[in-house]
Amino acid sequence: MPDIAIERRSFLKATLLTGGALAIDARVALAGTAGEAPVALNAFIRIAADNSITIGAKNPEIGQGVKTMLPMLIAEELDVDWAQVRIEQTHAAEKLFGPQVAGGSRATPVNWLPMRRVGATARSLLVQAAARKWGVDPAGLATAGGVVTHEASGRTARYADLAAEAAALPPIDPENVKLKDPAAFRIIGTSIGGVDVPAIVAGKPLYGIDVAMPGLLHAALEVCPVFGGTFRAGNLDEVRKMPGVRHVIVIKGNGQAESLYDGVAVLAESWWVADRARQALDLQWDTAGLEGFSTDGYAAEAAARMGAKPDAELARHGDVEAAFAAAARVVRADYSYPFLAHGTLEPQNCTALVKDGKVEIWAPTQNPEPGRKLVAEALGVPPEAIRINMTRSGGGFGRRLMNDYMVRAAAIAAQVPGTPVKLLYARTDDVRRDFYRPGGWHRFAAAIDGRGRLTGFTDHFITFGQDGKPIRSAQMSPFEFPAGCVPNLAYGQSLLATNLPTGWLRAPGSNALGFVFQSFLDEVAVAAGKTLPDLMIELLGEPRDLPWLPNAPALNTGRARGVIDKVCAMAGWGKGARLPEGRGRGFGFYFSHMGYFAEIVDVAVSAEGEARVAKVWVAGDVGSQIVNPVNAINQVQGSVIEGLGYALSGQAITQVAGAVTQENFHDAPIPRIGEVPEIVVEWVITDNPPSGLGEPALPPVIPALANAIHAATGKRIRSLPITAEMLAG
Incomplete structure (x- = not known):
């Protein structure tokens, strides 16, 4: 303005x-x-x-x-x-x-x-x-x-x-x-x-990637492929002589992914020239102690730890051992999910100008003030000397809550004062320099009594952390449902080490926990001779508030039942004609970010193992007022599409010798238009203050899909992503 x-x-x-x-x-x-x-x-x-x-x-x-x-x-x-x-x-x-x-x-x-x-x-x-x-x-x-x-x-x-x-x-x-x-x-x-x-339709400049101004230089930045590696040496003088290259700059970092890792930046009058010169760099990095981290290594360590006693106890209620000893039936299953990248269509970017002790920034950031603090610390300038202009972002999903690109652009610009510098990540940079949704493993057990009631429930959660604390976005609440609804319950937690930086992905935590808990509860429901909606209503009981997250609104069981009843009515759950072979419907519910959502997925699975979602019904309760109905529906539909993508598109991030191996959308794909099902959204309006809906519609769709696949094929999905090999035959 x-x-x-x-x-x-x-x-x-x-x-x-x-x-x-x-x-x-x-x-x-x-x-x-x-x-x-x-x-x-x-x-x-x-x-x-x-x-x-x-x-x-x-x-x-x-x-x-x-x-x-x-x-x-x-x-x-x-x-x-x-x-x-x-x-x-x-x-x-x-x-x-x-x-x-x-x-x-x-x-x-x-x-x-x-x-x-x-x-x-x-x-x-x-x-x-x-x-x-x-x-x-x-x-x-x-x-x-x-x-x-x-x-x-x-x-x-x-x-x-x-x-x-x-x-x-x-x-x-x-x-x-x-x-x-x-x-x-x-x-x-x-x-x-x-x-x-x-x-947007006219292609006018709105995004950070569109920023242009006189005298601007484009920067391509090379960092160590192994997270945390430090710069040792390289052919910098040779690259400086390449046509069109204006500067080759070494950035000394502080070892923090959120602000600065060591790197070498190439500046030119076009990004194409800068990136081609960047590719000619031959750099040596010190990666001592960082190359031992790998996807296979995590899985092996998790398997070894799964049968042992958890490192710490998150929650314990009642007499868990007695409940299992008296159970008429015990259900056990192991679940897992991978690291995920954000996959924003607009790669990370930032333009910075450092001049006369002041810094001006143009950034597609989700959270500018922490970026201001990090830039101030990195450049040694007072925060009030920094102006941040917020551009539109081409997708965020939590990735742009981190401001590493802002700090790096400012650090580069500080070495060419008076010259605006635009830092742009290539797609491979974006995939390999993310703050990933952490993977995790769960060993569940459920005790069912002779009347088909869930009387005991345990989960050994293996996640990532250090010094006894989970790292960013790797936490699980001690109140995770069905806590508060099962008389005898125990949650334990064990931690693995990693060098991967982690961050918030749309519906943080919930995007993974919703899958494993609601999928396992579907197993419990089947073992008890019930459907998952019936089991959920039985567990939720009469309307009351259940603790959810520290310093956050409670889960109201009446509101939860409201969306469950609504979506079952929308889809005609249990009332329709028998579905043909290879076709199934599954249910999922989740409460997160103050929003209550229940969803039903209709899926067809071919003999070759292709799972194609035909329709998704969504019922949501986000309070008394939908501010902008068309945008609200768009947000819910986007959440559903994104959740289905996590499950079906093969977006898992793999790590070898400390570095991420994926490069682009060919091996870290996102959903395409032809894969999008019909998505029907309806609201349950309640007398509660309006809440947000950018995230809470995502978690239920993944277990609803997994449960629909079981209904169609009899096969349980206990790990993601879902592949044809899991479903074929």
């Missing part, structure tokens, strides 16, 4: 609207002055002379629709027509705009009230300005379409005609402003297309 000096009064209003703990930013978006120039009513709203309204979208846009959704909340309470609205991305400035993160499906629950209060407070100021102008009681004024009306006299005034006066009024405490009754919503709850879609 344009950088215009913000007046002190406007700044104070911004302070009130975003929580009070703000500091003045010298380059604040959405500011303005009276007259023909736009007028800022607060940090998010600018009103132009033609009565158009510019609203700032504060969170990173990674395809989840937040650049449209958050301004919808503001526009609704401001009481303007959507046709009047123009949306601009703000820069990163949490002290001004509040939290700016794309992750954890938190955009709606965190901003549902604050962004509505932004609009409502601005509307209140405009009403006060009109009341003063006309000498009337504000209670007698109404607003609609960016116009204030005095109903008794018929007088009207556009917001543009009142903006300067409104901006001069004393700030209003947003906690005291009245919000609309949801029954009066005209924008919230309507389907509005993404604001960037016309530009």
Whole structure:
């Protein structure tokens, strides 16, 4: 957004609207002055002379629709027509705009009230300005379409005609402003297309990869293929002499994947030249102590550890040993899942300019403020000397919560001060320099009594960690379902070492745990002579709250039952005609990120072992309000497609001698359009605050698919990805 000096009064209003703990930013978006120039009513709203309204979208846009959704909340309470609205991305400035993160499906629950209060407070100021102008009681004024009306006299005034006066009024405490009754919503709850879609269709520059400016140099960066290796020597002078090469720079790292590994950067006026020269590098790396890590080694160690006592106990309830001793039947099974890469269509990239002690960054980041801190530490500059411009991201899925590309671009640019540098990862770089979803192994056992009830449940979870703690995204909650619903339960955990950096992948933890727990519970249900929905309803019992994650909302069993009943009704579960041979339906449920989702998959499996999903039914409960229905459905459908891809597309990451072996989409594939099934989405609206839905629809589809394959073939899927060899015959 344009950088215009913000007046002190406007700044104070911004302070009130975003929580009070703000500091003045010298380059604040959405500011303005009276007259023909736009007028800022607060940090998010600018009103132009033609009565158009510019609203700032504060969170990173990674395809989840937040650049449209958050301004919808503001526009609704401001009481303007959507046709009047123009949306601009703000820069990163949490002290001004509040939290700016794309992750954890938190955009709606965190901003549902604050962004509505932004609009409502601005509307209140405009009403006060009109009341003063006309000498009337504000209670007698109404607003609609960016116009204030005095109903008794018929007088009207556009917001543009009142903006300067409104901006001069004393700030209003947003906690005291009245919000609309949801029954009066005209924008919230309507389907509005993404604001960037016309530009995307036209191929206009929006993404980090599109950044261009005079004098820009392109950088290709080589790092050790073994994670954590350090630079020793190489043919740098030889590469410096290659045509078109401007610089060859050694980057000394701090050994931290999140910020800086050692590397050698080649700079040129085109990325093609830089990358070709990068390929001519002949570098020597010190990888001592790092080459012993491998996929086969992890599997062998996990197998050896599985039968031993867990390193630590996560949860224990009741008398587990007695439950198993008295069981009429015991079900046992081992499950596993691989490391996964994120596979964003836009590879990681960042443009940086270091000049006169200041740093300016253009980045497709999901979480800019930690990046600011890392850059400040790496370059030795104060955080306030760094400006981060957030570009649109061509996919994130959690990968861009890490800001390694930002730190690396800044570190390279710092060696050519005054010259903007764009760092771009090649696809192979992107696959081999990821922060991977960690793999894991589970040994389950379930005790079933003579009445078919689940009376005991155990899991020995083998994951990755060090110093007794799981590494990033490798954790399992002690409250993982069916904890709280089985009287005798024990969860244990053992840790393996790895040099692979790990990170959050869409629906972190849940994307793996949903598969293993719901698939094993389907085995338990079959052994007990039940279907999984029946077993789930039996375990959930009467509506009540169950602990879920520390410092997080509880799992409400009534809401869980609501989506289970809904999806079973949608698909006609148990009521349809017998399916033909090789065809089956499976069920899965999961609660994560405050969202409740139940899903049923219809799959056909050929004699050759090809599994083709025909249809997926999805029922979701994300509270009382769907802000943008068309985008909500898109998000759920995207989650389902992504989950099916993890299961069927062979996306497993393998490691040999400390390095990842995959190179590109040919050996780390993602789903293609022809593989996408029909996906039907319906909502269970409940009287709960709205929650996010970018992630919680993903976990149930993987076990639903695995359980559908069992229904079709009688074969259990206990490891991913699913291959034709598993299913053939």
